[in-house]
Amino acid sequence: MHENQALTIGRVKRVLDERLRPAVYSYPHPLTIARHVVDGEPIPVSEGLAAEYAPTEVGQRWGRAWDTTWFRIDGEVPEAFAGRRVEIVADLGFDINMPGFQCEGLVYLADGTPVRSLNPRAQWIPVSKDADGGERLEYFIEAASNPVLLDYHPFLPTEQGDVLTASQDELYRIRRVDVCVFEGEVFELVHDVEVLVQLAEQLPEESARRAQILRALDRSLNRVNLQDVAGTAAAGRAELRDVLASPAEPSAHRLTAVGHAHIDSAWLWPLRETVRKVARTSSSMVTLLEEDEDFVYAMSSAQQYDWLKRERPEVFARVKQAVADGRFVPIGGMWIEPDAVLPSGESFIRQISHGQRFFRDEFGVECKGAWLPDSFGYTGALPQLLVGSGFEWFLTQKISWNQVNRFPHHTFWWEGIDGTRVFTHFPPMDTYNSQLSGEEVARAARQFKEKSVAKSSLAPTGWGDGGGGTTREMLARAKRMADLEGSPQVVLESPNDFFERAMAELPSPDVWRGELYLELHRATFTTQHHTKQGNRQSQRLLLEAELWASVAATRAGFDYPYDELDELWREVLLLQFHDILPGTSIAWVHREAEESYARIAERLEGIVSEALAALGVTLGEGPLVVNAAPVAELSVAAASVADAGAAVASEAKADGETFVLSSDLARVEIDGAGHVVSLVDLRTGREAIVEGERGNLLQLHQDFPNMWDAWDVDAHYLDMREDLDGPAEVSLDGASVVVRRTFGASSIVQRLALDATGRLLTIDCEVDWQEDEKFLKLAFPVDVFADEVLAETQFGYQHRANHTNTSWEAARFETHAQRWFLVQEPGFGVAFLNESSHGFDVTRVHGEHGVGNLARFSLLRAPKFPDPRADRGTHRLRLGVLVGADVADATTAGWAFEHPGRAASGESVAPIATSSNPAVIVSAIKLADDRSGDLIVRLYESRGGRAETRIALEVPGTVRVSATDLIERGDLGDLALEDGAVALTMRPFEVATLRVRR
Template sequence: MATPNPFLQFAPNRAKRVHIRLNESLWLESQSLAVTAARPTAGHRPLEVAKKERRSPIKSGEAWGKLYDQRWFHIEIPAPPKGKAKVPRFLEWSHQGESTLYVDGVPYYGFDDPHRAVVLPPGVREVWIEGYCCNTFSHPSVSPNGSIFNGASLKYRDETVWDCLQEMNVMFDVMMALRSRQEPKPAPFVPMVGLRPKVDDASPIYRKVLHIIERACDAYELDGPAAMSRILVEGRAELKSERPLLTGILHGHAHIDLVWLWPERMGEAKAVHTFSTMNRLMERYPEFRFSYSQPASYRAVERRAPQLAAQVKQHIARGAWEATGALDVESDTLLACGEALARSFMLGQAEFARLRGARGPAQLVWLPDVFGYSACLPQLMRLVGVEQFFTTKLTWNTINRFPYSSFVWRGNDGSEVVSHVTQNVGYNNGVGWSEVESNARGHSQSHLHREFLHPTGFGDGGGGTTEEQLERARRLSGLCDLPELRWDLPENFFERLAKLRAQLPVHQGECYLEHHRGIYTTHGDFKAIFRGTERALQVREAVAAATGEVPDLVAPWRRLVFAQFHDFVPGSAIAEVYAEGRAELSRITSEQLEAARNRLSTSGLAVAKAKKSAAAKSSAAAEEQLFNPLALPWRGWVGERWYELPPLASVPAEVGATAGDEAQATASIAKNGAASLRSDRVQARVTRDGRLAELVIDGRPITFSETAATAVLYPDNPGHHDAWDIDRHSLELGKPVTTPVTITVEHGLSEPPTKASAKSAAKSRDTSTAVASASAPAHAAAICVRRKLGKASELVLRYEVRAGEPVLRLTADVDWHETRTLLRLHFPTEYRGRFARFGGPFGSVLRGQQPGEPITEAQWEVPGSRWATVSLDSEREGLALITEAKYGFSARDGELTVSLLRGAETTCAIGEYGGAAPPHLSRYQPESPFTDQGRHTIALALTSYSADLPQEQHPAVLADTLFTPPVAYRGAPASAGLLGVHDAPTLVPAWAMPVAKDAWVLRLHEVGGARGTARIDLAEGFVACPATLHGDAQGKPLKDGALDYAPYKILSMRIERTKK
């Protein structure tokens, strides 16, 4: 016999070969099965329908379907051979697309690349499989010809080999991880030829692992897999740490994008697919713990597979499955208005309370994949009873590493939540040595808190956690100084973390993501429709508050909230998602506005009928009214009249004051080609090349550093993620548009602030835009600058003043046909204070604008909730830029810019991710593979900014009043009882939410970082008291209307009629 082998460096090659042989011997007695299939369909139909359809045999290698098509397959299962009735039989399904196995009519298991075989229950004689022409991007996608079916078979698994393979998987993983740390650094793979690095100077633990593997391979060759398993188990015991320093808390996870590279119907199918697999694994692994957020998915499963949903609820009840997340969907937190974001919490918590039963609403906000986190988020969380927050996305920062893993996140108002961010890993994690060790190494607060969270499983159709991951978790814990691993639920993890709250570091303000800066602008047409739906629901609820109605608006709110999903409104989904979304939200907008007008009219009739006098009845029913749907006073022009409407109330259309000579607006062009505008409050001068040279608001000149309103085109070719990103290098390559211009002047309103005049709307309820005639009074004047833009586009920039308004309106009518191009408007000023202020969903946020600091430099494009300002440090002199539905801004060294349009590649349309969804397989073919092609009307406004200006001139207020017209109707007057909110210039009344007959909630938010006492002025017979976010009374009625407010606070006041 030879002497003992001195060459441990050969162990990796030997282990690799033995690993291959184990895999080859895992499956026994494979039996191919005949499969029949129904026809593929674009619509997803239930099994009950598919059973009635004709089927035909399908052969291995056959490709079928267009993208997202559904196809039902049927298999007859033969009886097991004699003597094997109790031996587990596995069904292996080989199909490119994601598929779900149904047994006895109930989803049983999800087939995908990480999940290819499942044990069939004893006695089953037939199964159905729901297949889809779709595959998650993380794995090979469907072929150019559709989803390829490669057969189905019954197999028996050699359980001895299976156990040995799991032991070998772990030891091989440890060996390769330790090998990568040796010096000189070896190749990342095991080479077939060449010198093998000696291990004389290797770490002792690495040599130990190699020795264990050598002994295990010896045992395999001499006595087979059982003997090998024994050696590996003994070796694990030698390598296991007695007292690991850290603990990795594992929990099953499957991040499902409700829409992204697929439309909504496919996102629903992914939920059924994943839930069925996790349900099955829970039966086989009692220690397994799984969590999932998004009530939208739970409702989809309840609708499509109610029996599966019932099984999931049983797991939730026994504490194995955690439904948590607080929001109805994993929502974007930057683009929705504050109320829409609040409704995602309110709707979500109601659903979590239903799903969780006695445990009550969720205690955790779960947002692993959102593109930035608003500073108002901690406050909203606390308002719905949540004190825990989790994400992984901040690890995507590209310049400044987020400094903490466990910390206290303090919102801009002071609200605090205990938070955890995984570092060095994402949310599609395996249970491998390198992933666990990397997560542990990134746990910056490990000296304070020994635990870190480790989400485990494949998302987006990958089916969640796998059997192999569960087996690894049983074996890998504590090996070679690796952390202890154990399964638990995320909320339990956070409860333990909260006990260390006082020791944790604090991060205050927003959590800005240094990535995906293009999502504030991409698919701007959809963002405008989204904003229109927000406004329509605001109008609908305002009318309800004023007329004593509590309509059931859960359905439209759910659909708007669904559109807040983080790959929907940001613009990163496929074209089909936006085609469906535009149609749905446009319909909801029309329905809600029509319902508001009808309610005002019918409510007026009811009031009139209650009157004793028939004459009074007739008069009330016939009177033309204008209703202000804002909780703010509204001042502006409707047709030829100037109106000043109280909050949430109507006035007769005839009471408006006709504009006199003192309320004129003029526009003129000088001989040198320059043009000027003038009203009673605004003066503006435009150069002969169409740029803004001078602007004076109420006698306060804006100090521009050079001509402003300059259109600049940038090449927009990010290194990755076309729809998501605007890269820094693009901003160095921008070129101002200098094409020849045609300048004209106009007088009269070209687009009145109402969608129709009071009279025409009252008669016909026509929602089309009325155009002023040439003879309209000159209470509005405009300068129109027309020019070519880029290679194939045109821009008409309209500067407009209206008598009585403290703003210069800008309307960009763009016929956009540029690709891979960004269009911005620039406003350079001398306002170089340290910070610029940007609107948030609630409140606002200060961000650095002076160059130099890394955090400021990384914020070359930032989100703003429809307004932004630059000013001197005093915030007593500056410029405000207000938009109707634009969210991408930049402020640097006094220059304020707004991004208008991108021509980015639509996701999957050409290159990136195209393999996941081949464009030619789609049933929906957009006119262009680039976003935002076509005509756009973009409304903006400029005004002077000072923190001490009255409330009606604050940009947060103007963002509503400039773009929310009154509602014209015929009927009796309506009022919610609010006369005004006074003595608080930065406290913005934002929304009226009906909660009961003759009771509604006034939502307010502070936007300037100020403190004070406001006075809420109510009509006689009304009373106000503090309330919860949902509107439940909380405290005593206000004394003399006095309401204390603090910086950035969200306040809710319940206003109701006093009982007679």
């Protein structure tokens, strides 16, 4: 035998690919094919089975983009196949390198029973484990001809991303539909050889174990007749028995392989296609569970289970039974896998409450941990929200995508802004679509940061996005690596089992404090503005609708719309999915999202109007202001403007070539080009604009990222900036200054005014945005000395350095806020408010007048993939600059900015719950999910300090107030009710939930 290891590996790989794998199927016998093309959207299964079918054949093209084609295949099992395992191999034109991103199918029996999916990595249909021969075959395939949008040269602009613009060409060609004998011994030989050669490649060249494996592989292939692989496979396997039986070292890494298929709920396909991707994958996974007693499969997202229940009940029935058997494991506990930065804090709580409620009602289980492998960064508010909702652990993987800094842990405590810690694991394999290849398994053991004190990691195993999930090939690899010398030990088990062991193994891991910032995909704070605006509007209206419906229900007998509010919340939660809200889906998805947001707004406005009418309030012109901003200064009530005490007289005037906005509290000067050249806090006399500089300066950047168009803005964009400081048309309109400007193919109209408080400069922008691959910013150079910026996050704020001392700080050149960010020094600050745009950046600037900061809103982008016309069109953005601000001012103004008052007439309505301490904000009021009629009050400490407060409750019939967890479960203790109020002591940034029983 030769001793050249490279030659052996080369020989093994060629034989494996060209002779052994093809020999798994033998004696192919063609079947008859017919098809029915669906005109338009998918049809119910019953209609597909009963449709008229026209003959077709192998070699014919089929499937326009986004079409559905039903295939009927029939024939019989050849008599010669008697006693053999028989399967159908159906290749609809698959590319095995692109599972999840092309055509897919779901196979049905003639009676409508789902069998399994067809996809590039699983082109087989089970027929019989022990055929009689002569059996009649009839199967139906619901095939989706989804266009390939991520090709081998990805991220090129394409019109295929919307059914309205996609081509009419047929995209795929049928290659084969054959009934075959499945050669089980060849299948086993393939995986013996594959696992061993992949292991050998990961071992050192001088390793004795590697040499032994390669020698055994040489001997094995010498025993295999390549012209009769099936007849000699057993002999080949016999030569490998000893090297496969050698056990793993006691110190070997332990890798938990969790069956999984990360299915993006929308991305390069519309929502309706995800329903079918989930059905296909779930069908295959239940079938695989039936075939392999060791396999455990885990699926997140209550929404995906709900789709099965509603749209594919025949699949859901099989899933429900598998859940009851403990083999199909619901994970994540959320309605969807949301973006983990942009939704409001209340939205995160509802993600969990709706998710856990579904799993509890349908399966009698609750999830133990949060599962968000693919979101684009994670807010520092999450640990408290997870633990406060009953979760024990958290899993993600995405931070391994960091461009610059390698995250220092894989298993650790993640500590949030309030100090809450959650046990967290990052799979060191750096993927949530593991194939259990030798390279991946070795990488997991090699990279595991805690290897000196622990030995366990997790590998989500399976093709995602409709690629079929876990395959029997992956399970075959797992079984061989269960106890194999030179390899980590692979065990098939659920995530709950893994985390229970990992927590026991490492009870005191290291700590990471604060947000998990992803050094990638920074443009997702800005892309697809209309989608983000729709989300913000929907969150606001949901809180308003719940507030007024609760007040009307408790005081006027209003019929609280539980079902409608649940339905609307779930639709908004779905649209917070981590490829919808970030703006990274195809045009079809965002077009439908905007349509959905319009319908949601109309229905919520209706609930608000009906509830207020029950309270004797009519929206429209009138002396009242209906205000749903739940802060002490702007109480949750309908109150007169005079009672609110907020209105301050202001005026706008022309002073030579300068325009002036002024009140008793602030003075703003705007030059003839529309720039803010002075912004003075009249209470202190402090000028906010750096001397000689200009605020309200539009800046345009070239924006062509290294790879992911809609996702990324890379640091080089900062080197290409155009100040839009040319001539502008500036005029007075009542108490406002109007600025009109054109640039490139675009134009903008800005309306600058001081709001009713007299301190906040509001900038209402209407932009006709027609640029390509550009990034629009709005800059304010402020004369504030600060090393950090405070940015509102969910239920609090976080600190961000605005210098670049380290690579970690330099990587945060674009970041995000909820409603405001604040640049401040002791005694003076400037807050920047947004109504719909989360992205911003702040950089230190040095000049002849000292050190200041350039604060910039991120307004609009213009990427070309996956939506070639993303953001082009008309946008309305509302921004604010609050002079002389601190955290308390920014928080109050942020709530008021997002929840502007409404003119109304009728009866005044007293607040239902108020906080005596303005640092403690009543953020949400609703009736309890259990429909008991109890009132739920959510509140949080907003300023980062300890706070005592009295929560006054104007709730008829109140008999008891208790604390619950964040999703309204349990009784954490009664609170003393005294004169209709309860006293609370709050930790910094603490979020609390009260149940008011009546």
